[in-house]
Amino acid sequence: LFQKQSNQNNRISVFVRLRPMMKREKEANSRSCVRIVNRRDVYLTEFSSDNHDYLRLKRLKGRHFTFDASFPDSASQLDVYSTTTADLVEAVLQGRNGSVFCYGATGAGKTYTMLGTVENPGVMVLAIKDLFTKIRQRSLDGNHVVHLSYLEVYNETVRDLLSPGRPLVLREDKQGIIAAGLSQYRAYSTDEVMALLLQGNKNRTTEPTRANETSSRSHAILQVMIEYRTRDASMNVINRIGKLSLIDLAGSERALATDQRTLRSVEGANINRSLLALSSCINALVEGKKHIPYRNSKLTQLLKDSLGGACNTVMIANISPSNLTFGETQNTLHWADRAKEI
Numbered sequence: 001l002f003q004k005q006s007n008q009n010n011r012i013s014v015f016v017r018l019r020p021m022m023k024r025e026k027e028a029n030s031r032s033c034v035r036i037v038n039r040r041d042v043y044l045t046e047f048s049s050d051n052h053d054y055l056r057l058k059r060l061k062g063r064h065f066t067f068d069a070s071f072p073d074s075a076s077q078l079d080v081y082s083t084t085t086a087d088l089v090e091a092v093l094q095g096r097n098g099s100v101f102c103y104g105a106t107g108a109g110k111t112y113t114m115l116g117t118v119e120n121p122g123v124m125v126l127a128i129k130d131l132f133t134k135i136r137q138r139s140l141d142g143n144h145v146v147h148l149s150y151l152e153v154y155n156e157t158v159r160d161l162l163s164p165g166r167p168l169v170l171r172e173d174k175q176g177i178i179a180a181g182l183s184q185y186r187a188y189s190t191d192e193v194m195a196l197l198l199q200g201n202k203n204r205t206t207e208p209t210r211a212n213e214t215s216s217r218s219h220a221i222l223q224v225m226i227e228y229r230t231r232d233a234s235m236n237v238i239n240r241i242g243k244l245s246l247i248d249l250a251g252s253e254r255a256l257a258t259d260q261r262t263l264r265s266v267e268g269a270n271i272n273r274s275l276l277a278l279s280s281c282i283n284a285l286v287e288g289k290k291h292i293p294y295r296n297s298k299l300t301q302l303l304k305d306s307l308g309g310a311c312n313t314v315m316i317a318n319i320s321p322s323n324l325t326f327g328e329t330q331n332t333l334h335w336a337d338r339a340k341e342i
């Protein structure tokens with residue numbers, strides 16, 4: 001629907017997804033401070049907890065937010081995909097660019113939403129599955145070719161997740177900003193893509209202190225290029241390329257952590273740079289500014305052609321229900337609220 005309304009303009013849709021309470025949160029006697037009503041409204045409640053008397057836990061104040069849609073913890077992966085991203089996939093098939101971001105604190109459900117599991121694949125896999133289905137339905141009117149790249153921005157360094165090696169250098173050429181030497185895989189089937197992405201995710205930078213655990217400072221970007229080639233009635237070649245970027249952002253809780261003088265604080269400062277740059281770009285787009293500060297970080301440079309202009313942007317803010325992470329949830333909801341169009 002929204003392609004018709006605004007063919008040339010950028011459109012930002014903002015969604016919230018609440019994840020279920022985890023076992024360890026239940027065991028820590030945490031209670032839910034988030035309520036989702038009518039699939040749109042989010043109520044956040046702060047409790048004052050007196051450490052000496054759990055029975056006197058009392059409600060302090062509440063706040064109410066409204067988004068394009070909000071998903072309760074019972075929402076399925078398919079539900080989230082269909083509501084947030086299906087229209088954008090259709091637009092990309094028409095030759096537009098678009099991007100989908102998951103934003104939120106570490107543990108809030110970003111990777112589950114984007115990548116998911118083999119049993120419950122997330123937005124990345126469902127988008128590609130949908131793309132293949134739509135292409136098959138149209139296979140008579142031309143040739144579609146799908147290529148994938150999967151990369152990471154960590155500590156302002158860009159790496160290829162499908163072909164790990166040296167950091168990649170960003171260059172500006174006729175097509176825009178590209179990561180020189182980034183591998184592109186031709187994709188044929190969804191199963192193969194899931195395997196590729198799971199493998200790529202294993203290549204994400206891990207915490208130095210906790211092997212096997214993806215760093216909360218790592219941004220993962222899946223780029224899907226759809227090329228469409230056909231001939232018109234007078235046999236002229238028509239070539240159309242749409243690009244879809246799906247981004248599992250670094251944990252937002254570190255965006256403001258700048259008070260340490262260790263290596264970690266350097267990494268924190270750089271995350272700060274990419275997430276802050278993304279926030280500035282989105283705010284500038286939402287406010288309709290002419291100048292969008294893409295140049296401020298690797299992440300925003302890479303996404304320059306998929307954020308502004310004739311692009312559609314989807315933001316999914318992931319939150320946890322537990323009052324133990326009230327502050328992070330509040331920050332995420334405020335951030336998402338600011339990303340909405342005025």
Ligand code: ADP
Pocket residue numbers: 018019020022073104105106107108109110111112113318
């Ligand atoms: P993040 O990537 O934001 O750090 P994860 O996606 O890794 O967070 O989620 C943290 C944990 O919660 C994981 O064990 C994940 O499987 C689980 N989880 C997150 N969202 C959901 C959900 N909607 N349904 C079920 N489990 C979820």
Ligand code: MG
Pocket residue numbers: 110111112214
């Ligand atoms: Mg994650």
